[in-house]
Amino acid sequence: MTTETTTERPGISAAVIVKDGRVLMVRRRVSEGELLWQFPAGQIEPGEAAEDAAVRETVEETGLVVTAIRFLGERVHPKTGRSMSYTACEIVQGEARVVDEEELDAVAWVSHSKITDYVPYPLDEKVQEYLDGVLPH
Template sequence: MSQRPKLGAIAVVISEGHVLLARRRNPPDAGLWGYPGGHVEFGETALAAAARELKEETGIVATPVDYVTNIDVIGRDAEGGPSLHYLLAAVRCDYVGGSPIPADDVAEAAWFPFERVRSGDIPMSERVAEVMDQAIALRR
């Protein structure tokens, strides 16, 4: 198989009991809330990519601190074969400044209280609450 997974980075930004989420405009996960992020460029670390994508997509400035986890996102075609494959490096970032303003492929960006994310009452990508809780545990 000549196809390979694409590497992406997502920024997990936590501040004052809230987490920053972005609602995706484009597939995969169009219409769902998740972490801002995107492709890692050749020669760029996933830490740097998370901070860059965060600023490009939301206007938020944050300092990348450490890795939280890795997430495989594998889409399936009608026959059940893989149609897309991303390996996302979830990066915990310390909030520096800015207000969420959606840009690029983000339709909306906003801060959500931890409990609202855990409640599952907003349409989210897979593992958003789990990754948030892992990032919170790393801060302690």
């Protein structure tokens, strides 16, 4: 008889979306510790690629249709301990708004200089490098 000893939770995939010199952040209704504002994100479904999960979660949460342009990397999130993947996405159509009202209560387009006002701890370094390259300082 074998017993399942893994309690590993599914990985989370986040979309890093830039428009008009700002990055999209969403505010969770229920924060995970300090994690209140974050990129649109959600659990990766079994058999789903991280990039596909980022695209799916973005439309489910914000109504924004995006396409994955570059996988940025992954890490164990320092605040939640969850496995995180980050994908740069570009907008295909739509306007960002709160669609999933159970999960989100606000969306914001955040300038480079204001990111630390929303996220008071370091971003993943590959995400930070990407944003440093695409957002005006």
